[in-house]
Amino acid sequence: MTKTKVNPKVEDYVREIPIWQEVTEKLRTILLDIDVEITEEFKWHKPCYSVNQKNIVLIQGFKAYCALLFFKGSLLTDPERVLVDVGENSRVGKQLRFTSVKDVERLQKVIKAYVLEAIQVEKAGLKVEKKEKTNEIEMPEEFAIRLEENASLKAAFEALTPGRRKAYLYYFAGAKQSKTREARIEKFIPQILNGKGLRD
Template sequence: MNPKVDFFFDKDTQWKEAYGQLRKIALECGLTEELKWGVPCYTSPSGKTGKQANVVLIHGFKEYCALLFHKGALLKDTEGLLIQQTENVQAARQIRFTDVQEILSHRSALKTYIFEAIEVEKAGLEVKLKKTKEFSMPDEFKEYLEDRPELKAAFEKLTPGRQRGYLLHFSQPKQSKTKVSRIEKAIPRIFDGLGLND
């Protein structure tokens, strides 16, 4: 147990008991407990780099708490427990719980998933992420890029992750005028070389 993470488990939340059980399971699997993104993250050595790699983390929301497997897309999911949070999440998968009993009844399955995730890291496996050009580009943004070569050049200079962030952000609204509004608000940031959340 890492004392830096204790505050997360000591907080009086609706998931306190559930978090404690998930922590116990993760530690019983021989993972190293760290604090990342303000939540407990469990790591194991990567066969690719030899450094500690993120395997699974514990987090909670209003309706559920969850184990999030960083490379869950590579797991076999023999029990059908893994959930893709949104269609845009490529690698991570969650196992969600709404009460402690669910965790206790899936205890051995959870360990199986964690051990498989550790093996994925040992083998140095990577999730094949979609390339930026595989993401759909809204017609409204295509028009902006065609009409303004300097905007196209600035967009192409962005990192692939920043490009994907914008494409997803521009694609979300159903109405064209909302898409256009998002694009126009983002143009100064694109010219500054910034991503959506920089």
């Protein structure tokens, strides 16, 4: 492990997770060993890796697989055709999925190459082009991640009326900074779980 400092919160998390411990540790070792200035953080209760305070990748554990989420995965060239959409409403993030340590070892070079490309995308300030104005509202990536990770939240959100869902998405997406979007989402999760709208 070269330049990146180990984050104690991530150390604790990896020690305690019931599944995908070895896969998470292997992914973490690869990320920490990339010869650039990457910061290891603990966000959304997951190991997150950033450069210049911009999120690059997140390690996510699910029942069926462990994933490396590229926050701007849709902007990567993906020559190996290994990236998967996060969800049907997500246009920006993409995942690289693993079901064993062997999967990670087999794709080690690909992981490094994709992370380095993702860092260049972020440094270049590239952004996903916004859709032309339609009735659809773009789902903020931060909220898409929460829905993917929390089945109860996803079910509760989908059970809301279209108007209530739209109001939440407008409100979450209205914040320019990721931190603000995260704070807004965090604040309203209990309300969504209770089947209430933004103004209820």
